[in-house]
Amino acid sequence: MSFKRLSIVVIGAGPVGTGLALLFRKHGHHIAAVGSRSVVSARKLSRLVGGKPFGTERVFGRPPRPLDLSKVDLVVLTVPDGRLSSLVKNLTAVRLFPVSTRFVHTSGSLTSEVLLPLAQLGHKVCSMHPVQSFPPDVSPRDRLATLSGIWFGLEGSRAEERWVSRFVTSLGCHPFRVPKEAKILYHLACTFASNYSVALVGVVEEIARSLRIGQGLRPFKPLVNASLRNALVKGPRASLTGPVMRGGVEVLRRHARAIRRHAPHLENLFEALVSETARQGVQGKRITAKTARAVKAAVKR
């Protein structure tokens, strides 16, 4: 589906702003300007993607000089969640953009409601959350590589969701709708998918370090990769293996003793994970309820 070349302003020159600006440009859109709280950050991003850099505080403090924003189609707000509301307030007060300019933000936890003051001026608004992790200090090339074909969770009016869907598709990405009332639950799922699974790799690293085998995470890499790939391809319940699925009560008792001795701070997590693995095993008809009870009892303090 073809989509016209948009003139875009990105505000918030952090990891998300940088990644998305690179993606927009790669897919033929024009970056008209880049704003950020610090003009130094804005300049850094504009050197990468083009567009006029501006410091938001300066622009909000006094009228912008030669910053022609009259033909901007879309403003993408990529500032921290806690800053969105005041940024919107300032944008509403200075009215830098024509009413035809659309606004989106990229927060996963906030709804399009935070853009309401702009909507009241007549702008079309939507939230457009990239379902990807954007760590700092990544090269532009690697950053772009992680954005190829990603999904975007959209939330706004039906008409605006349709327009943003077409825009997302123009980026070679996939749009989907997130109901407003479920936005925080959706963000919880993203947090499990990203942050908490990374924290589990952190647990592996910590235990590996205490083994003093001196290889870091390397020996575990194929195991993590294959386990996650299986879960994503075949489904998690079908992919579970290990002592809980085997009803390996004795091994689990020994795990519990080892964790108490070597990593007591992980005891609650371990118990919760055994319990959750057993619950999923029962749900997937991989183990019986009786086995689930036995494995849970084996690790209980």
Ligand SMILES: NC(=O)c1ccc[n+]([C@@H]2O[C@H](COP(=O)([O-])OP(=O)(O)OC[C@H]3O[C@@H](n4cnc5c(N)ncnc54)[C@H](OP(=O)(O)O)[C@@H]3O)[C@@H](O)[C@H]2O)c1
């Ligand atoms: N990080 C992720 O993995 C991820 C993934 C999906 C969605 N998101 C969402 O995307 C948004 C941006 O995330 P991020 O991680 O890139 O944020 P961030 O690094 O915390 O902040 C982005 C940039 O915004 C600028 N900024 C801060 N306050 C501002 C203001 N009042 N006006 C203009 N610029 C301001 C800062 O630049 P200077 O102070 O240097 O100018 C900062 O570098 C957030 O809503 C976040 O929840 C994040």
